Amino acid sequence: MKVKNICCIGAGYVGGPTMAIIAQKSPEITVTVVDINAKRIAAWNDPDVEQIPIYEPGLSEVVAEARGRNLFFSTDVDAAIDAADMIFISVNTPTKTYGMGKGMAADLKYIELCARQIARVATTDKIVVEKSTLPVRTAEALKNILDNTGNGVNFQILSNPEFLAEGTAVSDLHKPDRVLIGGDLDTEAGREAIQALVGVYAHWVTEDNILTTNVWSSELSKLTANAFLAQRVSSINALSELCEVTGADIQEVSKAIGMDSRIGPKFLQASVGFGGSCFQKDILNLVYIAKSFGLHEVADYWEQVIIMNDHQKRRFAAKLVKTLYNTVSGKRIAMLGWAFKKDTNDTRESASIYVADYLLNEQATVVVYDPKVTQEQILADLDYLGTRSETENRALIKVVNSAEAACEQAHAVALMTEWDAFKTLDWNSIYAQMLKPAFLFDGRRLLDRKLLEEIGFDFYAIGS
Numbered sequence: 038m039k040v041k042n043i044c045c046i047g048a049g050y051v052g053g054p055t056m057a058i059i060a061q062k063s064p065e066i067t068v069t070v071v072d073i074n075a076k077r078i079a080a081w082n083d084p085d086v087e088q089i090p091i092y093e094p095g096l097s098e099v100v101a102e103a104r105g106r107n108l109f110f111s112t113d114v115d116a117a118i119d120a121a122d123m124i125f126i127s128v129n130t131p132t133k134t135y136g137m138g139k140g141m142a143a144d145l146k147y148i149e150l151c152a153r154q155i156a157r158v159a160t161t162d163k164i165v166v167e168k169s170t171l172p173v174r175t176a177e178a179l180k181n182i183l184d185n186t187g188n189g190v191n192f193q194i195l196s197n198p199e200f201l202a203e204g205t206a207v208s209d210l211h212k213p214d215r216v217l218i219g220g221d222l223d224t225e226a227g228r229e230a231i232q233a234l235v236g237v238y239a240h241w242v243t244e245d246n247i248l249t250t251n252v253w254s255s256e257l258s259k260l261t262a263n264a265f266l267a268q269r270v271s272s273i274n275a276l277s278e279l280c281e282v283t284g285a286d287i288q289e290v291s292k293a294i295g296m297d298s299r300i301g302p303k304f305l306q307a308s309v310g311f312g313g314s315c316f317q318k319d320i321l322n323l324v325y326i327a328k329s330f331g332l333h334e335v336a337d338y339w340e341q342v343i344i345m346n347d348h349q350k351r352r353f354a355a356k357l358v359k360t361l362y363n364t365v366s367g368k369r370i371a372m373l374g375w376a377f378k379k380d381t382n383d384t385r386e387s388a389s390i391y392v393a394d395y396l397l398n399e400q401a402t403v404v405v406y407d408p409k410v411t412q413e414q415i416l417a418d419l420d421y422l423g424t425r426s427e428t429e430n431r432a433l434i435k436v437v438n439s440a441e442a443a444c445e446q447a448h449a450v451a452l453m454t455e456w457d458a459f460k461t462l463d464w465n466s467i468y469a470q471m472l473k474p475a476f477l478f479d480g481r482r483l484l485d486r487k488l489l490e491e492i493g494f495d496f497y498a499i500g501s
């Protein structure tokens with residue numbers, strides 16, 4: 038079967054970019070991305086393509102090429118479901134904040150709502166693709182809901198997890214290490230559905246890079262990949278603390294071990310802690326699944342990755358307070374960067390949120406600059422923690438339009454996100470504008486210690 042009409046439910050960081058690339062590479066397939074968030078859809082449809090709601094290098098060009106040709110954004114979810122032969126579910130699956138599994142399990146209510154809506158609306162056979170990251174065996178629940186509608190429609194369920202990283206979404210989608218498709222390999226209809234999706238990706242991905250497995254392996258591989266990646270970051274961050282007390286340097290250690298081809302050089306960059314919407318959520322989900330099967334040693338093993346990450350964020354903030362003579366009360370601390378990594382405007386679970394919260398508890402005045410994050414978002418992130426009232430947050434935190442403005446009259450600078458532009462700031466003039474001694478805390482190992490110490494900074498960097 039050749040796919041002609043795709044619907045994607047969820048126009049977020051995954052649904053938007055993924056569907057834009059499918060549309061770009063497959064001009065004969067009509068792709069409609071739908072969402073209940075009308076503001077988000079309006080932004081995707083903004084005549085000025087630079088105003089699309091997600092900042093990703095190269096994405097606006099792809100959208101400009103395909104939008105209106107075979108790529109559409111709409112709030113009419115029912116119509117798009119009805120017209121499609123393949124439906125991607127790409128809605129959010131956050132950590133549960135209530136009830137059973139609170140703080141650990143994935144909240145699947147949005148997934149279930151999608152399944153019920155598809156079941157209600159569909160009048161022709163559909164292939165339903167899990168694009169969201171889901172606990173292993175979710176496809177079983179989806180199948181139950183879809184097969185019990187009694188309207189005679191046949192559904193095939195595939196798992197097709199997404200591995201793109203934010204900030205590099207377009208290149209990751211153009212050249213994926215692999216595309217993973219899980220489906221029912223035991224039936225003819227299952228194999229046909231898998232081949233239909235293979236046919237979509239085969240527009241630009243070689244078949245050697247398209248891996249087909251059973252559904253459960255596909256679902257579990259996604260959680261496993263994120264757990265392994267996050268584990269590398271926590272491992273290197275754990276050793277960064279040891280470096281600080283022994284005189285070893287984490288950059289040198291990373292390089293030395295990364296040259297071992299069995300270890301490899303990627304994901305060994307020490308930092309103020311990993312952030313992003315996925316790592317923490319997916320590991321907590323894995324821990325919850327292991328616990329629910331009574332596998333407590335497995336659960337404890339993976340939970341340690343999160344414990345270490347929380348420790349890294351806290352110890353960075355604590356180091357800053359200790360170095361500033363044990364108090365930051367009334368002091369001005371500049372934070373450079375709020376996004377969880379460079380080249381994205383996403384702030385979900387960013388280390389900056391937790392470090393700022395710690396410093397605000399110590400009564401600091403925090404002044405933030407990020408090239409892509411709005412004041413509205415920064416305040417919303419802090420309010421969401423619920424540590425203090427909205428009024429107090431607004432009194433203690435300031436958001437400014439440049440790194441220089443953030444650092445003016447500051448007692449200390451905390452470099453939080455590795456934006457390229459921070460490398461080439463005029464640190465001489467920043468130093469001149471700061472209170473002395475001028476402290477600089479590099480949470481990303483972005484800056485040149487020798488240069489900054491020569492200027493006069495009291496310089497501290499993670500892992501040295």
Ligand SMILES: NC(=O)c1ccc[n+]([C@@H]2O[C@H](COP(=O)([O-])OP(=O)(O)OC[C@H]3O[C@@H](n4cnc5c(N)ncnc54)[C@H](O)[C@@H]3O)[C@@H](O)[C@H]2O)c1
Nearest residue numbers: 047048049050051072073074127128129130147169170199
């Ligand atoms: N962000 C990433 O880099 C990334 C990468 C790989 C996988 N994932 C996974 O992909 C999924 C989506 O993540 P995201 O970052 O795109 O989330 P997101 O919050 O940016 O987008 C999800 C969108 O789904 C919409 N939505 C929710 N319920 C809906 C419904 N019933 N009908 C229509 N629209 C609905 C929301 O309004 C929202 O716009 C998650 O499971 C996530 O774990 C994310």
Ligand SMILES: O=c1ccn([C@@H]2O[C@H](COP(=O)(O)OP(=O)(O)O[C@H]3O[C@H](CO)[C@@H](O)[C@H](O)[C@H]3O)[C@@H](O)[C@H]2O)c(=O)[nH]1
Nearest residue numbers: 199200201202203270304305306308311312313315377378
């Ligand atoms: O050596 C490293 C690498 C990353 N990080 C941090 O780890 C976090 C996550 O980074 P990254 O993995 O690059 O971005 P994400 O967009 O969160 O992507 C991850 O999560 C996605 C959602 O599931 C997956 O699709 C991707 O494959 C997976 O890399 C960020 O805060 C990074 O700064 C480090 O501190 N050191």
